[in-house]
Amino acid sequence: xxxxxxxxxxxxxxxxxxxxxxxxxxxxxxxxxxxxxxxxxxxxxxxxxxxxxxxxxxxxxxxxxxxxxxxxxxxxxxxxxxxxxxxxxxxxxxxxxxxxxxxxxxxxxxxxxxxxxxxxxxxxxxxxxxxxxxxxxxxxxxxxxxxxxxxxxxxxxxxxxxxxxxxxxxxxxxxxxxxxxxxxxxxxxxxxxxxxxxxxxxxxxxxxxxxxxxxxxxxxxxxxxxxxxxxxxxxxxxxxxxxxxxxxxxxxxxxxxxxxxxxxxxxxxxxxxxxxxxxxxxxxxxxxxxxxxxxxxxxxxxxxxxxxxxxxxxxxxxxxxxxxxxxxxxxxxxxxxxxxxxxxxxxxxxxxxxxxxxxxxxxxxxxxxxxxxxxxxxxxxxxxxxxxxxxxxxxxxxxxxxxxxxxxxxxxxxxxxxxxxxxxxxxxxxxxxxxxxxxxxxxxxxxxxxxxxxxxxxxxxxxxxxxxxxxxxxxxxxxxxxxxxxxxxxxxxxxxxxxxxxxxxxxxxxxxxxxxxxxxxxxxxxxxxxxxxxxxxxxxxxxxxxxxxxxxxxxxxxxxxxxxxxxxxxxxxxxxxxxxxxxxxxxxxxxxxxxxxxxxxxxxxxxxxxxxxxxxxxxxxxxxxxxxxxxxxxxxxxxxxxxxxxxxxxxxxxxxxxxxxxxxxxxxxxxxxxxxxxxxxxxxxxxxxxxxxxxxxxxxxxxxxxxxxxxxxxxxxxxxxxxxxxxxxxxxxxxxxxxxxxxxxxxxx
Amino acid sequence: xxxxxxxxxxxxxxxxxxxxxxxxxxxxxxxxxxxxxxxxxxxxxxxxxxxxxxxxxxxxxxxxxxxxxxxxxxxxxxxxxxxxxxxxxxxxxxxxxxxxxxxxxxxxxxxxxxxxxxxxxx
Numbered sequence: 001x002x003x004x005x006x007x008x009x010x011x012x013x014x015x016x017x018x019x020x021x022x023x024x025x026x027x028x029x030x031x032x033x034x035x036x037x038x039x040x041x042x043x044x045x046x047x048x049x050x051x052x053x054x055x056x057x058x059x060x061x062x063x064x065x066x067x068x069x070x071x072x073x074x075x076x077x078x079x080x081x082x083x084x085x086x087x088x089x090x091x092x093x094x095x096x097x098x099x100x101x102x103x104x105x106x107x108x109x110x111x112x113x114x115x116x117x118x119x120x121x122x123x124x125x126x127x128x129x130x131x132x133x134x135x136x137x138x139x140x141x142x143x144x145x146x147x148x149x150x151x152x153x154x155x156x157x158x159x160x161x162x163x164x165x166x167x168x169x170x171x172x173x174x175x176x177x178x179x180x181x182x183x184x185x186x187x188x189x190x191x192x193x194x195x196x197x198x199x200x201x202x203x204x205x206x207x208x209x210x211x212x213x214x215x216x217x218x219x220x221x222x223x224x225x226x227x228x229x230x231x232x233x234x235x236x237x238x239x240x241x242x243x244x245x246x247x248x249x250x251x252x253x254x255x256x257x258x259x260x261x262x263x264x265x266x267x268x269x270x271x272x273x274x275x276x277x278x279x280x281x282x283x284x285x286x287x288x289x290x291x292x293x294x295x296x297x298x299x300x301x302x303x304x305x306x307x308x309x310x311x312x313x314x315x316x317x318x319x320x321x322x323x324x325x326x327x328x329x330x331x332x333x334x335x336x337x338x339x340x341x342x343x344x345x346x347x348x349x350x351x352x353x354x355x356x357x358x359x360x361x362x363x364x365x366x367x368x369x370x371x372x373x374x375x376x377x378x379x380x381x382x383x384x385x386x387x388x389x390x391x392x393x394x395x396x397x398x399x400x401x402x403x404x405x406x407x408x409x410x411x412x413x414x415x416x417x418x419x420x421x422x423x424x425x426x427x428x429x430x431x432x433x434x435x436x437x438x439x440x441x442x443x444x445x446x447x448x449x450x451x452x453x454x455x456x457x458x459x460x461x462x463x464x465x466x467x468x469x470x471x472x473x474x475x476x477x478x479x480x481x482x483x484x485x486x487x488x489x490x491x492x493x494x495x496x497x498x499x500x501x502x503x504x505x506x507x508x509x510x511x512x513x514x515x516x517x518x519x520x521x522x523x524x525x526x527x528x529x530x531x532x533x534x535x536x537x538x539x540x541x542x543x544x545x546x547x548x549x550x551x552x553x554x555x556x557x558x559x560x561x562x563x564x565x566x567x568x569x570x571x572x573x574x575x576x577x578x579x580x581x582x583x584x585x586x587x588x589x590x591x592x593x594x595x596x597x598x599x600x601x602x603x604x605x606x607x608x609x610x611x612x613x614x615x616x617x618x619x620x621x622x623x624x625x626x627x628x629x630x631x632x633x634x635x636x637x638x639x640x641x642x643x644x645x646x647x648x649x650x651x652x653x654x655x656x657x658x659x660x661x662x663x664x665x666x667x668x669x670x671x672x673x674x675x676x677x678x679x680x681x682x683x684x685x686x687x688x689x690x691x692x693x694x695x696x697x698x699x700x701x702x703x704x705x706x707x708x709x710x711x712x713x714x715x716x717x718x719x720x721x722x723x724x725x726x727x728x729x730x731x732x733x734x735x736x737x738x739x740x741x742x743x744x745x746x747x748x749x
Numbered sequence: 750x751x752x753x754x755x756x757x758x759x760x761x762x763x764x765x766x767x768x769x770x771x772x773x774x775x776x777x778x779x780x781x782x783x784x785x786x787x788x789x790x791x792x793x794x795x796x797x798x799x800x801x802x803x804x805x806x807x808x809x810x811x812x813x814x815x816x817x818x819x820x821x822x823x824x825x826x827x828x829x830x831x832x833x834x835x836x837x838x839x840x841x842x843x844x845x846x847x848x849x850x851x852x853x854x855x856x857x858x859x860x861x862x863x864x865x866x867x868x869x870x871x
Contacts, residue, residue, distance in 0.1 A: 359760075359764050366768060381793075382777060383777075384775045384776075384792070390767075566829070568828065586805040715829075
C-alpha cells in the first residue's frame, strides 16, 4: 500500500518534469502535436497528485497507523472534520496540499493562456517540480519503524474549526503567487512587454484575497483559541505569510498604474518576482529550522534546508537573467518620459502606495530575518516585537494620509479646490476619531496621527464607495477595500493601545468588581474528553444590569512521563464597542474534588528518619530480594519503618521497577488514615537515597482547608475595545479584494 | 516623474536609517543561563522546563534548565502559554532581577509540537 502511494508521488514528479521539458521545447519551436503531450503530462501529474492526496486521506480515515505521519497527527477518537484536517497538520501533508492546489490552479492556467502557454507553463511548472522534489524527500507515506497501535492525536490547539480551513486557504494564496511570476517572466522571455499585466492582474487580486483571508483566519484563531489575548504577535510564522502579502499588495497597485498609464513597467516585473520569491523565502524561514529558537512554533529541520536554499537561488538566478537581459528593451511610454507628474495626482498616490507597502514588507522581513543577519556578525539575536510596531507605525500614518485624498483624484492634473467639498465626510470622521481618542487618553503623537488619518480614510472612502455603488458595483472595489483599511487601522490602535487587563481571584459564588464588570465564578464542572479532562468554569458577567454568562474552560491532557498539559480557552463576550475576554489561568478545586489530594515529595538517606505530616519515616535498607524476578525487569524495594502519630511503627516495603514491561510502581497504604499512600518514584544507589511520593487522604485535606472549602478560579479579565471595528475592517478589505477579482477577470474576457 | 523619484528616495532613505536604529535598540541576544544571570540587558534564554517546578498563583513561576545544566527561577506575569508543559523547549525573554533572585520574563516562547513539528518524543 505504501509503495503504491509513494509511487503516485514519483509518477507525479516524473510527469511534471516531462511536461516541463516538452513545454521548454515548445517555447522555442511551437508545434500543435507536442502541445497536447505537454498538456497530457500535466494532467497526469495533476491526477496522480490527486490520487496521492486521496491515499493520504484514506489512510487518515482508516486510522492506518503504520504510517508515521498518520500516527503522529491523528488518533482513532478524532471526529471526522479534525481527521480531515490532520491531513495538513504537519509539514509533509501541507506540502502535498500545496502541490495539489498548485496542480489544479495549473490546469486552469494552462487552458487560460493562449500564445504564451509554453513559456508560462515552463516557469509555473518549475515551482511544482521543486515542491514535488521536497514532497518525495519528505514523504507523508513514510512507514513507521513499527506500526503504532494508536496515533498520537491532533494537537489540541489545532482542534478548532478555523484551523480546518486555515491551511488550505493559505496554500491557495501561496500557490497563486506563482502565477503572476510565471506570466511576468514569460513576457520577458517572449519580449512581449504588453498584455501580461491584464493577464496577471486577476491572479494578483486572487492571491491578495486568498493569502489575506488565510492571515485573517489565523488571527481569528489565535484570538479565540490560544488565550494569548491577541490576534497578532509578529511571530515569524505569522510574518512569513505577511511578507509576500504586503509585497503582492504593492504589486497590485503598481500593476493598476501600468495598466492605466504605462508607468512602472520594470517595477512590475521586479515586484511580481519579489512576491513569489518571498513565498519561497518565508517557506525557508519557517520550514528549515533556522529560526528554531526564535518562534513560538516549533520548526524542526527536516533535512530540506539545502534544497530550499537551492530553489531560492535558482529562482533568483532566472529572474535576474531575464530582468537584466531585457532591461533596456522594456519600452517606456513617451508620455511618461515627458510629463512630470504632480504630487496631486492618482499616479503619485499609487507610486506612494507601492513604495510604502514594499517598504513595510522589506522592514518586517528585516526584523524577521534578524536571527540570520546577526548570526553572521555576532550572537544570534532577535528583535523584540516593538521593532515591528516602530517601523510600521510611520508607514501606517502615511498610508492613512494618502488614502485620505488620493482616492478622490484622477490621473493627470487635478483641481485641488474641487476636492474640498468631498473631504467633508472624511473630516467629520477624523474629528470624531480624534475626540474619542483624546477622551480615552492621549496615546502619543504618532499613534494619534494614525487614528486621525485612519478616520479620515474611512470617511473619504465611505463617500467614494457610496458614489461608486450608484454607478456600478465592480467599480467600488478599491473604495470598499480602503474603507476597510481605515477601520482596520482604528481597530489595531483601539485593541492594542486601549486594552485593559486585570487579574482576579474568584472563589465560587463570590462577586468581584473588575474593570467595571461584576464577575462571578459560578461553579466548576469536569467532563472526561478524549485523553484528558475538560474543566468547565462558567462565569457570569454583569454590567449596567446586563447579565452575560459564558464558559471558559481548561482542558487537561494527560501525557506519559510529563506534567499534565493544559489548554486554556477564554470566554469572549463580543460587544459593539468592546470585547470582554475572560481567560482562565488557574483553578483550585474545593475539598470534595479528587484532584486536591495533598501530595508531597520526600527524599530519605539510608538509615535516617524524616518527618512527613503526622508520620515518621525511617529508610532502613534496600530490599533486593525481588531483583530480576520478571523478564527484563529490575525490581528493588525499600524497607521503611513508619509510625503514625505516636502509634507503634510498622514495616512497609514498596517496590520500584525498571525496564521490561511497564510495571506499576507498587504503592503501599499508610497506617492511621484512610486513603493515604506512599510510592517510590526513584532511588539513587550511589547516594543511598530513596525518593518517595506521598498522597494524603482526602479527609486530611478537608481538615486543613476547613476555612476555604470553595473552589477558586484565577482568571484574567480584559477588555479589548475596537475588535468589532477591526473584524469589520478586515472583512471589507477582503470583500473589496473579491470584487476586484471579479472586475479584473470579467474585463479580461 | 523626477519629483516623485526624489521624494521616494528620501522616504526610503529615512525609513532605512530609522529602521537600523530601531533594529539595534530592540535586539535581544540569545544567551546561556549563566550569562543571563550576569547580564543587565534584556536577553533571551532557551531551556527546558524542570518537571514539577511549576506553580501558578497570579503569576507563573517555574524553573528553567539550559543545555549546560544550569537552572534558574523564572517569573512570568502573563497567562501561561498553551502547550507549556509538554514543550520541547521554552525560550524566556526578559531580564534577571537580583532582588527577587529570579529572571523576570516579559515574553515566553513555547516551542509547541504544532503544525511545524516533526519529532515525536517517545
